[in-house]
Amino acid sequence: MKRNDVCPAIFFYFFAMLIFIYQPAAAQQYDCNFKAPVINIDFGNSSNQKDINLLPIENYQKVTDDGCPADGNFSFVPYTTNCFGGNWHTLREDHTPNDIGGRMMVVNAAETPGIFFIHYITGLKPGTTYEFSVWLVNICLYGPCGTVYSPDINIAVSSGENNIALFATGIILPTQQPVWKKYTGIFTIPAGANVIAIKMDDNANGGCGNDFAIDDLQIKECRMMPPPVTVAKHLLPVVAVLPKQFKKPVTLLVAKEMPLALLQSKKSKPSITDIPLTIKPAAPAVVKIDKLPVISIPLPLSTRANLLIKKIETEETNLLIEVYDNGEIDGDTVTIYHNNQLLVAHAGLSAKPITLKIKVDKEHPHHELIMVADNLGSIPPNTSLMVLTANKKRYEIFISSSEQKNAKIIIDLKEL
Secondary structure (H helix, E strand, O other), rough: OOOOOOOOOOOOOOOOOOEEEEOOOHHHHOEEEEEEEEEOOOOOOOOOOOOOOOEEEOOOEEEEOOOOOOOOEEEOOOOOOOOOOEEEEEOOOOOOOOOOOEOOEEEEEOOOOOEEEEEEOOOOOOOEEEEEEEEEEEOOOOOOOOOEEOOEEEEEEEEOEEEEEEEEEEOOOOOOOOOEEEEEEEOOOOOOOOOOEEEEEEEEOOEEEEEEEEEEEEEEEEEEEOOOOOOOOOOOOOOOOOEEEEOHHHHHOOOOOOOOOOOOOOEOOOOEEEEOOOOOOOOOOOOOOHHHHOOOHHHHHHEEEEEEEEEEOOOOEEEEEEEEEEOOOOEEEEEEOOOOOOEEEEEOOOOOEEEEEEEEEHHHEEEEEEEOOOOOOOOOOEEEEEEEOOEEEEEEEEEEOOOOOOEEEEEEEEEO
16 A cells, blocks of 8 residues: 555455465365464564565565555554544554453555465475465445555465465455454365465556564364264354453554554454354454344355355356266255355266256356255265366366365456
8 A cells, every 4th residue: 555545445344265266185085184283473572573585575575563564564463543644544552352462463564465464384204185264354444545455365375386275265355343253164285385485476566555463373283074974054143242351461552552453452452253153252342243234145155165166257158057976966956146146056976968058148147156065865975077168278176075164166257
């Protein structure tokens, strides 16, 4: 963000989980019993500083103790206040709970998209499945601005020149008050991978908006647990979360009076949304969630994880979609949603395809197809083959879904 710019104005919340793009995780058939974190990056605190980006990064530079870094800069700080004439949220503390003077990474995006975070780790075990998680918050407030930019972050887990997994947050929209969101994804370490790199790059331009904070990166080992013989299935209600009240040490308070953040008390910690976990009620706070706009999402999409397995860009076309059973026909049935609207209900998978057509043009530039498993058939999980034909290009997508996880495919109109 330039110092005379302000952040884009968007008046609704967008709840997004970390999207799994690259898919080596056949272990999704089972649930994970996560151990304690083997990697925990919280950037330290005022007395124990832990810097991460020590290698030179093109288009980004580290600045010291600057809670309001300029375009193309990042810093590790315990709080932000009154940045760029009040166009950023005031973060009175980092995300890490119960720390004193805890620091977070604050990033003001460079005008050119690119990598802003690199960290190398060792000690992960080949053949073992892990969960990666990170907390992010868009620190922009509302306000008129030229071109609207919001953070859109890719996360790569790699070994040497080979990607082990690629994750994407999707666009992180601004909110009326700072809202930390947790993004998670699963990956498996291949044989011979001794040094792992975690790289983050921002797909969006900087200069107007696209400013964010990061905290509490963790990697946890996944102990695969086979499903029990019988499972009682209960849909838990989605419950609103409101923050606890915390007092910061005197050393972290700013001497002059801070501008009021929208719907946010000076003493309250930012609202936290843990995705995809449901949120339990906390102590009463300033914001009343029943005043927030309600986004209507079908129940099978809101109660299950929606994992992105493929994203395609195409020129204008009449897209042909064919869905087959993948392998032995075992009684799998599926329901398909298109942009949160029911498209196909309880269709059986077989050697004969379920055939759909979707128009991709300037009036219909974005399409999200979500495959919901109605059952697991006689051979779990629910698997299928989706064949997309766009102009002269053919895409084959192998899909695996369960009663906990849906599969999502995104088709966007290619910008010329």
